[in-house]
Amino acid sequence: MEYVLYVFLFITLYFQIFLLVGYFKRNIGKKHDEQVTDNIIYKNLSTTIIVPCYNEETTVTRTVNSLLALNYPKDKLTIMVVDDGSTDNTWRVIQQFANDSRISLHQKENEGSKFAALNYALNHIDTDLVGVLDADSWVDQNALAKYMEFFADPEVMATIPSMVIAEPDSLLRHAQKAEYDLGLFARKSFAKLDAIYITPGPFSVFRKYVFDTLGPYQEAHHTEDAEIALRMQKHGYKIAYSEKSVVYTVGPKRTIPLIKQRVRWTYGFIRNMFDYRGLLFKKRYRHLGLIVLPIGIFRVFITVVLFPLSMWLFLVPIWNWFQKVSVIGWNPSLSTNIDWFFVNVTQLHVFSIIGVILSVMTIWMGREMIGDRRKFTIDIVYMFFMYTFVAPIWLIRSSYNAVMSKKSSWR
Amino acid sequence: MxxxxxxxxxxxxxxxxxxxxxxxxxxxxxxxxxxxxxxxxxxxxxxxxxxxxxxxxxxxxxxxxxxxxxxxxxxxxxxxxxxxxxxxxxxxxxxxxxxxxxxxxxxxxxxxxxxxxxxxxxxxLDTDAVLYFYSADCPDCTKQGYVLTEFKKRYPKVRIYSFDTDLDFSVIDTFTGIYDFEEIYPTLVIDSKVYQSFQGIEDLEALLPEAVEAQRIDDIAVEGIDFILTLEDYEGIDGEDVTFTSNKGTNYTYDLRINSEVVKVVLNYDEETETFSVDK
The missing domain is CATH 1.20.140 (Butyryl-CoA Dehydrogenase, subunit A; domain 3)
Structure with a gap:
């Protein structure tokens, strides 16, 4: 058992270092040099942004307004709001945009999954680029303009943004903020390694060519955003990451919706990986096939073990101390001469400290990338708690569901 | 690739x-x-x-x-x-x-x-000793260990001996044989009496009243030294020059060394107000 743990630790550490190496890899042979990009004016391609909404009366206005505020030529941007058979006032709320020539409003019957709404919209689109913005997210005004730098490379078929949790107002949302910031670093590494395997719902933009050649969205176990990315990777289509394009999203506030969301994500990831198992361990797909996806799958199982374990290591001394206080009483004799003999040092302790340092470091780098000045905040601690106590629930449940082929619902 | x-x-x-x-x-x-x-x-x-x-x-x-x-x-x-x-x-x-x-x-x-x-x-002289027998699979032994460590800290003169009965060692077996107790842990032997349950600090204090009393007197004696040092009559005296010699009731006797001369000082301790006064 001990050795299995060390193997897990080794793989996790290997992956972390691999990402670090990827992150610092120089862009050899890249078409654009980062130093001069600021001075070049890129061509603004005609773009349609689809806003699929299902019962999003409270957030959709903000989403559409953020699109209208985009720093982008008015004649190049079209917005399609698709009401996917909402049962609340969404349709009534979006009527406020009825007179805006850039916005078209559509209403269709709900077919149980988002992909249908996206495909419905795709049928009405004839622009160079097509993007998606979930109705619970909103964009920074420069997000789209920054994309053009990447689309200047004719090989780039899609570009994804930096996703950030906006205005966290609960413990779980704070935890998710740290988690998303940590993800930024991984995203950057993946981008440099040509191994992005998800084009998330909030503001991924594709060339229309992608859908013309590879076909429309698929149901894909309720994770159409993962499937399309894998399909693109399979066909050697390049996905870029524009770190300066920031999109804000909210994330579930409470535990149960969060677990539902993550079960859907993880379940979708595992099932899609099964569907695209042809990518795994193939030299042709390089880092994606050999390292990123296999370890991505493996990590689902590792996380279940490692996070609770490292938390356990920190909780045991606290429990002992608590037990001690309960029998001999609390006498705060803060003796400064700690006997270091009684500080426990095991391999696991050292590795968890390394793990914590690496996590904090990656969050720092992610925040640096998007220009967030507050680097070390308490939400990092919340994230560790979330991954210890909540994540195992969704990981175990989605793995179970995936193995039993049990479908997870959208909401 | x-x-x-x-x-x-x-x-x-x-x-x-x-x-x-x-x-x-x-x-x-x-x-x-x-x-x-x-x-x-x-x-x-x-x-x-x-x-x-x-x-x-x-x-x-x-x-x-x-x-x-x-x-x-x-x-x-x-x-x-x-x-x-x-x-x-x-x-x-x-x-x-x-x-x-x-x-x-x-x-x-x-x-x-x-x-x-x-x-x-x-x-x-009387020396108080506690013999403590424990085993790894005993749930209360961790707590008992904490208590004994704390007890030792409060009453350093009490000698505490702990024996791991899981250790396959003849000396321990002989020792347990002398007191002839069942294999229930934690087991404490105090004054040849066997106690086979968890004993808190207060329980131990009740079992060793003499040690508690001796420690109390010692503590007061130490406070008395501090008191002497604050007295105007003995200004400039170092803590090392004061030694506690004996105690009788509420009277605490000290030897003071002043310029190679030894002076006896008797303090009276008022237990209610917890203050000292010089006994003339």
């Missing part, structure tokens, strides 16, 4: 393996150091104990002073035990070095116990 990819994988592997090697080396080194520290402690205690014993044999009378020194020895013995216990719980418990040391520890404790009993009998 490019050749540079393999180089990257190999490079990352080397870094990862390097970190692993360093971590394992570090942890092993630290633990080896800790064990060496315990070993040194054991050697020191052995010498001290042997010295007392030899002195006893040599003089054919009890070296009564050693009872006072003995409390330092007993403190070391306790520290030795705690460190051993810690080393055992955090390293692989089947470590032969640790087990060997634990047996040695038990042996030293028994020797210390017997020697101190003999000396105190010969000197006509």
């Amino acid at each position: 490019e050749r540079s990819d393999y180089r990257t994988y190999g490079f990352v592997f080397l870094i990862t393996a390097g970190i692993f090697v360093v971590v394992f080396w570090l942890v092993n080194t630290i633990n080896a150091h800790k064990l060496a520290e315990v070993d040194d402690l054991q050697r020191k205690i052995t010498v001290d104990l042997l010295a007392t014993e030899t002195q006893f044999d040599l003089l054919k009378t009890a070296p009564c002073d050693s009872l006072v020194e003995g409390s330092a020895l007993s403190r070391e013995l306790n520290e030795f035990g705690q460190k051993l216990e810690f080393a055992q719980s955090n390293q692989r418990s089947d470590d032969p070095d640790v087990e060997q040391l634990k047996k040695y520890y038990s042996l030293l404790q028994v020797k210390d116990y017997l020697l101190m009993q003999e000396i105190s009998r010969a000197c006509g």
